[in-house]
Amino acid sequence: MKHRPGNNEQAYWLILSQDKLVKLDGQSCLTERKWSELSFISTYADEVIKVGEYRQRNCYVIDLGQEVLDQQNIELINLRAALMSEALDAFNILARAWQVALFLRTHKFCGQCGSRMEAVNWELAMHCHRCQHRCYPRISPCIIVAVRKGEQILLAQGAHHKEGMYSTLAGFVESGESLEQAVHREIMEEVGIKVKNLRYFASQPWPFPHSLMMGFLADWDSGEIQVDGKEILAAEWFDFDKLPLTPQRFSIAGQLIGATTGL
Incomplete structure (x- = not known):
């Protein structure tokens, strides 16, 4: 599920901060860049998640959780505003990225025994190694x-x-x-x-x-x-x-x- 991108891979990125999407330099929330050009979030490299493809390139999401970025040329917008401002073909990837991030945020601990859960590498799921309870995104x-x-x-x-x-x-x-x-x-x-x-x-x-x-x-x-x-x-x-x-x-x-x- 998690994916560490190569520095020179040209891809689309969605960055989440709190309950907002990050817009860089007044451009789209779906920013097309190389990972090496996102140095201000380099500490999150191990948290990168591939959520699909957009316009024939990989699309990744990085959830910064509650961190507030102290960075110039950054705007935070809510999901509904983002959906209204982006191209129509971006709807599905935006929706998926948001729901994946929400799932991971709300399943850090097992709902059955309370232990910390870990992401499953080969599918979108969280697993508890103590009681073997596995969770998938809610629909x-x-x-x-x-x-x-x-x-x-x-x-x-x-x-x-x-x-x-x-x-x-x-x-x-x-x-x-x-x-x-x-x-x-x-x-x-x-x-x-x-x-x-x-x-x-x-x-x-x-x-x-x-x-x-x-x-x-x-x-x-x-x-x-x-x-x-x-x-x-x-x-x-x-x-x-x-x-x-x-x-x-x-x-x-x-x-x-x-x-x-x-x-």
């Missing part, structure tokens, strides 16, 4: 669904949305539940309606903090909107040509809205 399945009624789409304002933002309905899959059952349950719980003609759309890893979003399209069947007032503060049927502020298209919510409205 939380979520459904997200765009509901259509004639030439209108159902959009809702969640409790955690920024002011004025409306999006599609979403929720976590519960134990023992199929994806389809989760869709019907979440929609009924949050807005009190029934849907039909459920069909799969696409999936997207969503690093907030470790979700896998599975998108669906559906049609309204029956019922009137009644928001739960907890998860959902407001919900309405919007004409396709009169949409409110909605998520950007890098997100699966934005893609679902686009597929439904044709916009």
Whole structure:
């Protein structure tokens, strides 16, 4: 899992500090450099982790933990801002790097016996040599669904949305539940309606903090909107040509809205 890069290897690097990504010299968070050009973090050479490839080059992540860099020309930005500012093809590698770093941060000690855990060299896992407990990165399945009624789409304002933002309905899959059952349950719980003609759309890893979003399209069947007032503060049927502020298209919510409205 860990990888000590050669000094002259040209690669893409992601550097994490606290809960932010490091942007060097006002450039991209995915900085293309040789390891020898990153001397200010040379003490972390043994902590370098390969998280995949980006634009036909290896991509590595270095997690500085809680260290605060005392370095000029450095900017710290949060993950959501980074995702919005980077190229669309960078989404998956950014999401993976963040989730890998979070996994390693939160599994330093065994959840079964409390002993210190060690990284497994040949797979992404942490292992306890005392009780043989092995952990893998957590992935939380979520459904997200765009509901259509004639030439209108159902959009809702969640409790955690920024002011004025409306999006599609979403929720976590519960134990023992199929994806389809989760869709019907979440929609009924949050807005009190029934849907039909459920069909799969696409999936997207969503690093907030470790979700896998599975998108669906559906049609309204029956019922009137009644928001739960907890998860959902407001919900309405919007004409396709009169949409409110909605998520950007890098997100699966934005893609679902686009597929439904044709916009």
